[in-house]
Amino acid sequence: MRSPLQNAVLALLLEVTGTPKPGNVDRHREYEDLRFEHFMAGASGSIPGLALAADSGADLGHAFEQSVAGMAEQTAGNTQFGALLLLCPLVRTTVQGELTPRRTETVVEATTVEDACAFYRAFEHVDVAVDDPPDGLEALDIRRGPDAEPHLRDQGYALCDVMELSREVDGVAREWTDGFPRSFAAAEWIATEDGPVSNQTSSTFLRLLAEEPDTFIETQHDRETAERATEQAREALDGERDPETLADEFVERSINPGTTADLTAAALFIALERGLTV
Amino acid sequence: MRSPLQNAVLALLLEVTGTPKPGNVDRHREYEDLRFEHFMAGASGSIPGLALAADSGADLGHAFEQSVAGMAEQTAGNTQFGALLLLCPLVRTTVQGELTPRRTETVVEATTVEDACAFYRAFEHVDVAVDDPPDGLEALDIRRGPDAEPHLRDQGYALCDVMELSREVDGVAREWTDGFPRSFAAAEWIATEDGPVSNQTSSTFLRLLAEEPDTFIETQHDRETAERATEQAREALDGERDPETLADEFVERSINPGTTADLTAAALFIALERGLTV
Numbered sequence: 001m002r003s004p005l006q007n008a009v010l011a012l013l014l015e016v017t018g019t020p021k022p023g024n025v026d027r028h029r030e031y032e033d034l035r036f037e038h039f040m041a042g043a044s045g046s047i048p049g050l051a052l053a054a055d056s057g058a059d060l061g062h063a064f065e066q067s068v069a070g071m072a073e074q075t076a077g078n079t080q081f082g083a084l085l086l087l088c089p090l091v092r093t094t095v096q097g098e099l100t101p102r103r104t105e106t107v108v109e110a111t112t113v114e115d116a117c118a119f120y121r122a123f124e125h126v127d128v129a130v131d132d133p134p135d136g137l138e139a140l141d142i143r144r145g146p147d148a149e150p151h152l153r154d155q156g157y158a159l160c161d162v163m164e165l166s167r168e169v170d171g172v173a174r175e176w177t178d179g180f181p182r183s184f185a186a187a188e189w190i191a192t193e194d195g196p197v198s199n200q201t202s203s204t205f206l207r208l209l210a211e212e213p214d215t216f217i218e219t220q221h222d223r224e225t226a227e228r229a230t231e232q233a234r235e236a237l238d239g240e241r242d243p244e245t246l247a248d249e250f251v252e253r254s255i256n257p258g259t260t261a262d263l264t265a266a267a268l269f270i271a272l273e274r275g276l277t278v
Numbered sequence: 279m280r281s282p283l284q285n286a287v288l289a290l291l292l293e294v295t296g297t298p299k300p301g302n303v304d305r306h307r308e309y310e311d312l313r314f315e316h317f318m319a320g321a322s323g324s325i326p327g328l329a330l331a332a333d334s335g336a337d338l339g340h341a342f343e344q345s346v347a348g349m350a351e352q353t354a355g356n357t358q359f360g361a362l363l364l365l366c367p368l369v370r371t372t373v374q375g376e377l378t379p380r381r382t383e384t385v386v387e388a389t390t391v392e393d394a395c396a397f398y399r400a401f402e403h404v405d406v407a408v409d410d411p412p413d414g415l416e417a418l419d420i421r422r423g424p425d426a427e428p429h430l431r432d433q434g435y436a437l438c439d440v441m442e443l444s445r446e447v448d449g450v451a452r453e454w455t456d457g458f459p460r461s462f463a464a465a466e467w468i469a470t471e472d473g474p475v476s477n478q479t480s481s482t483f484l485r486l487l488a489e490e491p492d493t494f495i496e497t498q499h500d501r502e503t504a505e506r507a508t509e510q511a512r513e514a515l516d517g518e519r520d521p522e523t524l525a526d527e528f529v530e531r532s533i534n535p536g537t538t539a540d541l542t543a544a545a546l547f548i549a550l551e552r553g554l555t556v
Contacts, residue, residue, distance in 0.1 A: 001351070009322045038556065074555075
């Protein structure tokens with residue numbers, strides 16, 4: 001039986017294997033400077049960090065930072081930052097008992113200021129697209145990296161508090177604060193479908209995107225573009241649009257629903273832990 | 279820096295990422311019952327076994343058997359048996375010092391009867407296409423699995439002796455007995471090319487196939503088919519044939535140069551250890 005570490009690696013691999021996933025790098029589509037092979041290197045690079053996530057004796061923030069440091073050992077920069085941020089607490093929950101939303105919340109709530117500091121250090125390893133922080137929170141701008149540490153310690157912010165602060169603008173942070181509702185729901189969709197996992201991944205991605213505007217698109221473009229992408233994903237689900245054509249169009253316009261891809265990886269991990277057969 | 283274990287996993291992933299690799303499963307082509315996703319699961323499944331290969335305290339044969347057992351935890355059967363058989367001694371050589379043909383030979387020569395027994399047990403985990411053994415060697419038919427053990431012990435056959443017995447019919451065994459000449463040569467080709475690793479993988483595969491008939495094709499079909507495939511690979515290299523068309527044709531006729539793919543994975547590992555950038 002595959003261990004939680006192995007399933008986390010496999011979830012990263014299956015996520016990028018699924019095609020079409022409009023706007024994402026997948027098996028059949030890539031950007032010139034962000035290619036499929038970079039996701040392979042990112043997944044292999046994250047193994048030692050994910051092994052720490054599977055080790056209850058290691059700080060969760062440190063496990064995440066190491067996952068990102070390893071992931072970043074390829075030339076394309078950020079490939080799976082958000083996916084790893086979701087996978088680390090899910091892996092930790094799994095090694096401690098049953099993988100449920102409630103128990104995942106407990107793992108999240110147990111995070112500390114040390115975890116928050118490690119989270120900020122992770123941004124030193126890789127450029128991640130983020131917006132300016134809200135007014136009054138400039139001291140916590142993640143682009144400050146380790147420079148934010150004194151403020152984090154002063155205020156006693158645990159990693160779960162940091163996530164709470166960005167829940168409005170980041171779909172990954174929202175999963176952290178809300179007990180991973182979309183990841184667990186999407187895992188159910190995967191579990192009830194038949195056929196190649198690649199196809200299930202593609203349709204799960206489309207359903208997630210059709211459900212809510214992608215916060216990564218919003219950061220890279222604007223709210224309107226994100227909402228329009230969600231509308232187009234709905235049309236694809238309803239059969240009014242060819243998802244392959246939509247994929248070409250999104251790649252052409254650099255509309256990359258990265259948060260939706262992160263959620264898809266988290267859902268795949270949960271589904272694998274619950275017995276999804278590949 | 280990625281560890282030898284991580285580079286071995288990455289080599290498996292990059293091998294199947296390279297496209298076109300005529301006749302193999304790759305990013306753009308798959309068989310109905312042997313899909314790209316099965317190779318992702320095979321690579322992730324082999325992590326604990328490859329970790330044993332990277333641990334000089336573990337028997338190399340046991341490391342290989344565990345790699346295969348983990349690889350086989352997906353529904354398509356044999357995905358990377360031969361590649362793992364090449365990677366295990368290469369990983370072991372790497373953790374013990376410089377990765378050279380001579381030092382790899384030393385690792386091979388140090389294998390024992392225990393390693394041979396573990397090798398035979400590996401065939402219990404997965405169906406591997408093999409021919410009947412030569413006359414007089416029926417007792418060593420690998421399809422006998424652990425039943426061959428008494429004979430192995432009687433004769434004092436180490437794993438390197440077993441490989442010697444099949445060197446005429448199996449390109450992977452030949453690498454074992456000859457100091458991995460084709461793997462090391464192909465690693466040099468990869469190192470001297472520019473551009474996406476996926477393209478380098480594809481052209482390395484084609485060069486290897488053009489160089490020698492694939493023993494896996496010979497086992498599954500016959501010598502003539504293997505020789506014809508090599509001729510066609512040569513024509514593709516010379517620009518007389520479109521490798522994409524050749525890929526479609528090989529898949530159509532189930533001509534799968536599996537040994538050439540195994541060698542490509544071994545070459546990728548050596549290239550990664552020598553600094554290939556992804």
